[in-house]
Amino acid sequence: GENVEQHPSTLSVQEGDSAVIKCTYSDSASNYFPWYKQELGKRPQLIIDIRSNVGEKKDQRIAVTLNKTAKHFSLHITETQPEDSAVYFCAARGSGGYQKVTFGTGTKLQVIP
Amino acid sequence: NAGVTQTPKFQVLKTGQSMTLQCAQDMNHNSMYWYRQDPGMGLRLIYYSASEGTTDKGEVPNGYNVSRLNKREFSLRLESAAPSQTSVYFCASSEVRGTGELFFGEGSRLTVL
Numbered sequence: 497g498e499n500v501e502q503h504p505s506t507l508s509v510q511e512g513d514s515a516v517i518k519c520t521y522s523d524s525a526s527n528y529f530p531w532y533k534q535e536l537g538k539r540p541q542l543i544i545d546i547r548s549n550v551g552e553k554k555d556q557r558i559a560v561t562l563n564k565t566a567k568h569f570s571l572h573i574t575e576t577q578p579e580d581s582a583v584y585f586c587a588a589r590g591s592g593g594y595q596k597v598t599f600g601t602g603t604k605l606q607v608i609p
Numbered sequence: 610n611a612g613v614t615q616t617p618k619f620q621v622l623k624t625g626q627s628m629t630l631q632c633a634q635d636m637n638h639n640s641m642y643w644y645r646q647d648p649g650m651g652l653r654l655i656y657y658s659a660s661e662g663t664t665d666k667g668e669v670p671n672g673y674n675v676s677r678l679n680k681r682e683f684s685l686r687l688e689s690a691a692p693s694q695t696s697v698y699f700c701a702s703s704e705v706r707g708t709g710e711l712f713f714g715e716g717s718r719l720t721v722l
Contacts, residue, residue: 497668505649527616528709539699539713540652585651591711596667597711603650 498523500588502600509576511609513562517603519586520568526588529562529569534583543584544571576607611635615700618685622690622721630717631672632700640703641683642667642711643675646698651702658683690721 499522509515521529530545546553546560546569553560557576562569573580586600613634624688632678643655644667654667658677672694674686683702687694700714 499691502651530709530711532711539715540711542710545709596654596657597642597709598654598668599652600650 498526498588498590498596498598500598500600502586502603504600504603505608506604508606508608511576511578513576515576515580515605515607517567517571517575517584517586517605519570519588519600520566521588522567522599523588523590524564525586526590528589530561530587530589531558531560531571532585532587532599534585534602536582540585573605574606578607578609581605581607603604610617612697613700613702614619615698615716616632617717618715619718620720622687622722623717625690626689626690626721627686627688628690628719629687630698630700630719631682632684632714633682634700634702635681636702636712637656637680638702638704639680640679640711642701643673643683644699644701645669646699647696655685655698667698687719690719692721695719695721 502519527548532540532568533543556576559572583602587597589597617629639660642657644652657676658664663678676684698717701711
């Protein structure tokens with residue numbers, strides 16, 4: 497089955513700096529890569545996703561890049577703000593009809609004001 | 610729209626007791642899932658139901674059973690609770706042929722003594 501590894505497990509940045517979270521996946525058939533944000537005590541919510549036919553996607557201060565050859569993808573947050581503090585999960589889903597979503601172990605991001 | 614609703618939100622059990630976590634969604638989604646979240650381990654899939662009438666095992670199914678009661682409802686049962694099942698449980702739903710986004714419930718915090 498799919499295996500998703502995520503690094504780092506914790507990340508502290510100064511407000512205004514950039515944050516990068518990296519993930520690798522094992523199944524070359526995976527074709528959908530979402531990122532979820534989970535604030536303390538809340539449910540995970542989708543913040544951005546990318547499909548395997550796209551190399552990069554941006555949405556305001558967040559962007560995701562995908563390298564299919566190396567089987568890794570990354571989340572980039574620019575101009576970080578205190579409200580970006582949360583746990584971020586990467587995930588991967590296989591192709592061909594219904595496939596399960598496999599999550600990484602999460603990155604706790606702390607933005608220091 | 611309530612989205613995905615889980616009950617109960619908190620539960621304390623003694624080892625060997627049984628209980629059922631209830632989940633309902635009002636988004637007319639075909640697929641529903643049960644995940645457990647443990648510190649440092651991300652979200653791990655227990656069981657999923659790709660469509661009404663079908664269920665299948667995820668990564669960590671041992672000690673659990675599920676029932677897809679109808680399109681809206683997907684329940685998770687612990688027949689004989691063990692301390693290792695202390696966790697936060699999330700129900701989620703998605704539309705298989707849609708964006709792929711998972712919509713999570715608020716979570717159920719279960720403690721087994």
